[in-house]
Amino acid sequence: MIDDLVLSVRERSFSRSGSASPVGILLFSDEDTDIKLVLEKFDYAFSTETVIVGDGGSQFLYRGETAINPSNNKAASSAAVALLFSRDRGKPPGVGETQFHVMLSTGISSIGPTYKAVSVRERSSDYSTWLTAKREAVHGSLDGQTILDQIYDELGGHNNCPVLYVGVTKRRKCSIGQEKPSWISTHEFHEVLR
Known part of the structure; x- marks a missing residue:
C-alpha cells in the first residue's frame, strides 16, 4: 500500500x-x-x-x-x-509562487561518544530491545546498563536527564514498485525507558 x-x-x-x-x-x-x-x-x-x-x-x-x-x-x-x-505547469516561473521555508528542531542535544552496536535483540514480550555495543578506545562490549551509567556520569547524574533518547542510524535497501532496490540511511530516535 x-x-x-x-x-x-x-x-x-x-x-x-x-x-x-x-x-x-x-x-x-x-x-x-x-x-x-x-x-x-x-x-x-x-x-x-x-x-x-x-x-x-x-x-x-x-x-x-x-x-x-x-x-x-x-x-x-x-x-x-x-x-x-505542486508547481503549476502553465505558469511562468517566479510569478505567484508559494515558497516553503522549513525549520526543524529535534529538541535533542547530543551527548557522549558514538557507539557501534555489536548485538541487538528485540523482545516482543515486553516491547524492549537489549543491546551490547562497542566504543572507541574501550576494549570489549558494553551492555545497555553500562552505556547508560557512562552517559549519566557525563551528565552529572540521572536527575539532570529527565528523558534520554538513543539515536540510531540504519542502512537498508529501499525500492518503489518494480524498480531496482538501492541503499538508504535513516536516523531514528528511541526513548530509553529503563
Missing part, C-alpha cells in the same frame, strides 16, 4: 507540474498507523527539495471522493492522508 501511495503522489504531481516530486507534502496518519515506513519511502522517492511535514497519530477529516460519491466512504478506512503542493 505504501508503494501505491508513493506512485499515486508521483503521478498526481507529474500531471499537475511535470515533476514527479511535489514542492511540499502535508501528511497525516491515524493513531494506529506506523508512519515511519511511509516517511522512509517518501524520503527515498522524492527530491530532497520536497518538504514533508505532518502529524502521525492524529485524527483527521477530509472531503474528496466521498463528496463526489457518498456511497464510497473512504474516510472510515483511511490510514493516512497526503495534501500535495
